[in-house]
Amino acid sequence: MVVSMTGFGEATVQSADFVIAVEIRTLNNRFLKVIPSLPEGFTNLAPRVEQFLRQRLRRGTVHVYVRIRRVVERPRWRINEQVLEAYKFQLEHLRARWGFTEPVRLETLLSLPGVMEPEEAEEPAVDRAWPVIEEALSRAVEQVEKSRQQEGAATQSSLLELCGKGLELVDRIEAQAPITVASYRQKFEDRLRQLLSAAQLPAQEVDILREVAAFADRVDIGEEIVRLRGHFRQFLSLMDRPDCSGRQLDFLAQEMHREASTIGAKASDGQIAHWIVEMKTLVERIREIVQNLE
Numbered sequence: 020m021v022v023s024m025t026g027f028g029e030a031t032v033q034s035a036d037f038v039i040a041v042e043i044r045t046l047n048n049r050f051l052k053v054i055p056s057l058p059e060g061f062t063n064l065a066p067r068v069e070q071f072l073r074q075r076l077r078r079g080t081v082h083v084y085v086r087i088r089r090v091v092e093r094p095r096w097r098i099n100e101q102v103l104e105a106y107k108f109q110l111e112h113l114r115a116r117w118g119f120t121e122p123v124r125l126e127t128l129l130s131l132p133g134v135m136e137p138e139e140a141e142e143p144a145v146d147r148a149w150p151v152i153e154e155a156l157s158r159a160v161e162q163v164e165k166s167r168q169q170e171g172a173a174t175q176s177s178l179l180e181l182c183g184k185g186l187e188l189v190d191r192i193e194a195q196a197p198i199t200v201a202s203y204r205q206k207f208e209d210r211l212r213q214l215l216s217a218a219q220l221p222a223q224e225v226d227i228l229r230e231v232a233a234f235a236d237r238v239d240i241g242e243e244i245v246r247l248r249g250h251f252r253q254f255l256s257l258m259d260r261p262d263c264s265g266r267q268l269d270f271l272a273q274e275m276h277r278e279a280s281t282i283g284a285k286a287s288d289g290q291i292a293h294w295i296v297e298m299k300t301l302v303e304r305i306r307e308i309v310q311n312l313e
Contacts, residue, residue, distance in 0.1 A: 021178070021263050022313040023170035024079035028162030032155040033090070037148050040086040041155040043072075043163050045093045047311055048080040048265070061145055064152065075160050078106060078265065078313045085152060102133045168313065175258055175306055178268075181305050182251050185275070188298050189248045192282065193292050196240055242281045247278040253303075265312030272306040 029042045054071040064085075071080055110123045128134060254271045257263050279302060284294035 020168070020267070021171045021175045021258050021265070022164075023167045023172060023174055024265070024311055024313050026163040026167035028159040028164075028166065030155045030158035030162070032151050034147075034151045034157070036090055036144075038157045039148065039151045040088075041152070041159045043088075043159045044083040045076070045079045045083045045157075045163055045167070046082075048078060051076060051078050051081070053081045053083065055085065056206040056240070057085045058087050061085070061087055061148060064145055064149060067149060068152070068156065071156055072160065075164070076313070083156075085155075087148060087152075095137050095151065098129070099134055102131075103128055106131050106134065111198075134284050140260065141255055169313065174312065178258060178305060178308060179307075181301055182255055185247065185298065185301050185305075188294050188301070189244060189251065192240070192286075192291050192294055192298075193244050195288060195294075196244070196286065198288075230292050240285050243264050243278050243282045243285070245272060247275060247282070250275045263312075265309050266308040268312060269306060273304055275302045275305070 023154045024045060024047045026045045028284070031038065032229055033039070051073060055065045055068040057064055057068070067083065072083065106128050107123060110128075113119075114121070114123060175178050195246070250271050254268060254275075257267055257271070276299060279295055279298045283292060283299075286292070286295075
């Protein structure tokens with residue numbers, strides 16, 4: 020089945036420490052390009068986010084927005100009691116020695132160097148946050164995949180209809196090809212007999228056959244018709260495969276256009292030329308559609 024490259028998904032996951040909200044938007048691209056956006060302090064998780072999504076998606080521009088909110092802000096500083104007691108002992112000694120009456124205040128002690136020191140976290144915040152982010156990414160990308168599959172199903176219906184019309188045109192062109200040769204023979208024979216009659220010369224059947232055979236060889240489109248029909252059938256077959264690739268379908272559409280152009284250049288027939296214009300328009304529409312497929 021075919022899968023579109025455009026999709027949307029979002030998810031929110033909460034843990035004891037964080038509330039993680041993830042939003043994913045995917046657009047068309049010949050290759051896979053992941054553009055993550057994370058809040059300050061968590062940007063070093065961008066490679067993990069990209070690696071995770073590369074395991075789930077094959078093509079497209081993927082915009083990922085990760086919002087992180089802490090549930091409880093953990094203390095970031097602690098009091099070094101040994102340093103605090105040392106400061107207090109020295110200040111009390113100086114206060115008694117110099118006869119100061121003002122007591123030693125706690126806020127004064129806390130402002131002295133070394134009393135307050137950073138708390139050493141048991142586990143960095145980014146490491147604690149990653150499992151939650153990963154869960155939110157998984158849920159969001161599931162929605163993306165579902166929306167891309169739904170759009171792909173609608174696209175596949177359009178492609179099936181276009182391929183059906185293309186095969187009908189191939190059948191018409193194939194049926195018209197012998198008529199073109201017969202029509203040319205009749206016109207050539209009539210013209211030749213008219214000229215020979217005016218010159219009072221006998222018409223040689225072998226000359227007529229030789230000219231008609233040369234014309235038939237020049238306008239023979241049998242091989243092109245076989246290849247064009249084969250491209251349409253292979254296109255239909257690929258769409259039913261689970262590993263269907265938009266690149267493969269685009270390549271086949273290019274080959275369809277090439278064969279149609281060759282038929283148009285070789286077939287000296289107004290009706291076939293009309294159908295070839297219709298065929299090229301149809302194939303261009305197919306190419307526009309498949310360029311939106313994963």
